[in-house]
Structure formats: structure tokens, C-alpha cells
Amino acid sequence: MVSYKELKIGKHHIPTWDGMASVVLETAAKKTEWHGIDLLQTAVNSIGLPKNLYDQSYPKYPDGRIIDDRAGWAISELTTAGLLMRPRRATYTITDLGRQVFAKYGYKLDGKIIHAQAAYQMHTQELKERNQTTEVSNVSDNPAEEELSKSSFIKEINEQSTKYNNEVATDLLQRIRESEPNFFENLVVKLLVAMGYQGNDGTSWTTQLTNDGGIDGVINQDPLGTSTVYVQAKRYKEGNVVQRPEIDAFYGALHRASADRGVFITTSKYSQGAIEAAKSDSIITIDGIRLTNLMLKYQVGVQVKHHFDLFEIDEDFFDADI
Incomplete structure (x- = not known):
């Protein structure tokens, strides 16, 4: 296997997700099937990261290792692109396309090549259609550019929540297509x-x-x-x-x-x-987009990850005689 020093290196002196993608594919090709955790750990352990880099975490998220996050991201992106597939829950296998792509690019495989695959392009198009259907606008990535009022703040939360759920729905559709x-x-x-x-x-x-x-x-x-x-x-x-x-x-x-x-x-x-x-x-x-939108709405095949409560003053409370 390759040394981490030969891979694309990102922040914190650790391989990027697309730097890890070729390692994940090479690892996946060694067995017919892998449990997701085993695939991730075997790929991570194969590149010879020194302990200080292996154990390094994000400052805001000290409970998780950076390298695990990037390898997990690589697995997710490779699966979306059709280079890996999930025959069963939490189980991964390399596809014929994945073998072909690794044989062609080897450790030069990067995000542009992965995102150029037909399956990934279709994923992107479906996500675009969802965002257009739900009328999600391009929310500014820099809140300092405008002073957010309460109403615009709520609108931004709603739009970001919708974008997140659209990503989940698009991934959900891919999982369904892989099912029996x-x-x-x-x-x-x-x-x-x-x-x-x-x-x-x-x-x-x-x-x-x-x-x-x-x-x-x-x-x-x-x-x-x-x-x-x-x-x-x-x-x-x-x-x-x-x-x-x-x-x-x-x-x-x-x-x-x-x-x-x-x-x-x-x-x-x-x-x-x-x-x-x-x-x-x-x-x-x-169709597929409406199907998975309904699955989210009626919570079939998904579960609520987080719930936010936004409060406003109860004017009736203050107007009432106490």
C-alpha cells in the first residue's frame, strides 16, 4: 500500500478525502465484501500515519479523528459515484467500474474524476431538481454580509434545513435503487x-x-x-x-x-x-424524487436527527391580568 506522504495532503497535514479515495478502492478490491467500519479502518491503517496525525481531531469536535472523517467521506462519495456499492446494510463492495477507474488512475484519482462519473452527475442533477422544487435559494455563506432580521434568520434556518434534508432524500433514493x-x-x-x-x-x-x-x-x-x-x-x-x-x-x-x-x-x-x-x-x-420526499414527510426509512425550537413572546400572557 502507499504511504500517506504520497497522497494528496490537506489541512492538518492529513490526506484529504479524495486523497483517501484511491486507498479505499484498493482496499475494497482485496475482498468480496467489507463491513463499512472494517473497510474504513483497514484503509486508514494501511497508509502509515504517525500517531500524532492518526489521533488528531478537529478542534471543535475532539471526539472524532480527522482521518476517519475523511476516509468515511471518501467511502460515501465513491458510493454515490457508483465506484462502490452497498449490497446490504453497512456492507460495501467494489464495482466493476470502481476497478476500472482505479486501474486507470491509481493514486492520481481525485475529486474531479469521482464527481465526473455518470452516477454522481445524476445524483447532482436530482439534488438540483429537489432544491428547485422546494424553492431553496442560494443562502449567503457569509452572514456578515447582511444584518439578519428575525424573519430572515428563520428563513435561513428553514432553507438550510431543507438543503440538508434534500441531500438525505437523494442519498435515500440511491439506497432504494440498490435494494432488492x-x-x-x-x-x-x-x-x-x-x-x-x-x-x-x-x-x-x-x-x-x-x-x-x-x-x-x-x-x-x-x-x-x-x-x-x-x-x-x-x-x-x-x-x-x-x-x-x-x-x-x-x-x-x-x-x-x-x-x-x-x-x-x-x-x-x-x-x-x-x-x-x-x-x-x-x-x-x-417518481423517485416525490417518493423520497414523501418518505421524509411521513418518516418511512428515516428518523429525526435533531429538533429545534424557536420561541417568540406570548403577547397574550403579558396582556392578561395576573
Whole structure:
């Protein structure tokens, strides 16, 4: 393995995240699968950092090592770029593309090359679309440039929170695309249940993977099943767009089930023809961006990391007679 001195060095005299990226790829290629912590530690331990650099932490965050943070960042960016993949929770493996990229660039691999990969570009585009949809503006990185009023301060907090959640949602979509088909089918049913479609006394289930008749999930909204929602789930890669024939096939499955309510959910997007067909057939379409936005809203597959309370004066309290 390479010495840390031969890698791209950043602040604190420690390799940068993209300096560690080639080391992570080289380490990942040595085994079929790695637990995330093992991959990180093996890569970090291989570059011969002296103890004073190995143990160094950020001044504001003394509980974590800088090198661990940068190696973890490298793993995350490599995964987003499709050079690593997660076959299971907390498990990583190098992809064929990752092997090709390392063979081509070796220790010259850097952030520009990683960010130029098609999967990373798609990730960036999806994040841009989310930010445009949620109307996130470019908040100044230097608060000293303007005196923040209370209202603008609250607006800035909301926008930064939205940007953070959009990053989480984009990463969430990638995780879903890496999942098994039956996992995705169960996920979309759980989401619709969380949204209230099952009702108080209804039932829900996914169909068998084979011979499902074009229906992946069923939600009975009442005990007798007089009101039923049928679900089609397509776990597609980002460039694989749902076309009109797939909507037509789902409509045929609904017709055979004598159903009038259908929801088509995909991890990718829909062609214009598919969107028009769905509207004419009364089929609700949910694409990857809307899917993960709903997952955040109804807290499916995510959990609240932090909660802030902002207070204002209760004028009624001071106006009341005490």
C-alpha cells in the first residue's frame, strides 16, 4: 500500500478525502465484501500515519479523528459515484467500474474524476431538481454580509434545513435503487399505509414475486375490501425511464382486477407519454424524487436527527391580568 506522504495532503497535514479515495478502492478490491467500519479502518491503517496525525481531531469536535472523517467521506462519495456499492446494510463492495477507474488512475484519482462519473452527475442533477422544487435559494455563506432580521434568520434556518434534508432524500433514493425488488415493494406499501390509505380497519400486503398479474401491492381501505388501492412498484436505475407501455400494462392489470384505483411508483422518472396515459387512466404516478420526499414527510426509512425550537413572546400572557 502507499504511504500517506504520497497522497494528496490537506489541512492538518492529513490526506484529504479524495486523497483517501484511491486507498479505499484498493482496499475494497482485496475482498468480496467489507463491513463499512472494517473497510474504513483497514484503509486508514494501511497508509502509515504517525500517531500524532492518526489521533488528531478537529478542534471543535475532539471526539472524532480527522482521518476517519475523511476516509468515511471518501467511502460515501465513491458510493454515490457508483465506484462502490452497498449490497446490504453497512456492507460495501467494489464495482466493476470502481476497478476500472482505479486501474486507470491509481493514486492520481481525485475529486474531479469521482464527481465526473455518470452516477454522481445524476445524483447532482436530482439534488438540483429537489432544491428547485422546494424553492431553496442560494443562502449567503457569509452572514456578515447582511444584518439578519428575525424573519430572515428563520428563513435561513428553514432553507438550510431543507438543503440538508434534500441531500438525505437523494442519498435515500440511491439506497432504494440498490435494494432488492421485494424490499422496494414492501417499502411502497408501508409508505402508503403511513400516509393513511389503509384506514383504521383496513389491510395491506404485497403480492408474490412471480405470477402477480402486474400488481405488486394491495391496500384494502376497509374491512370488507370494498375500497381497494392497487400498487405497481418499479425499482429502476436513474436513467431507465418508465414508458407508456408499462402504464398500459398496469391499466390492464387493474381492469382484470375490476379496480378503479391504481398507484404506480418508480425510483426513476416517467416519459411524457407515460404521464399522459396515467392521467387518462386515472393512475397516480410517483417518481423517485416525490417518493423520497414523501418518505421524509411521513418518516418511512428515516428518523429525526435533531429538533429545534424557536420561541417568540406570548403577547397574550403579558396582556392578561395576573
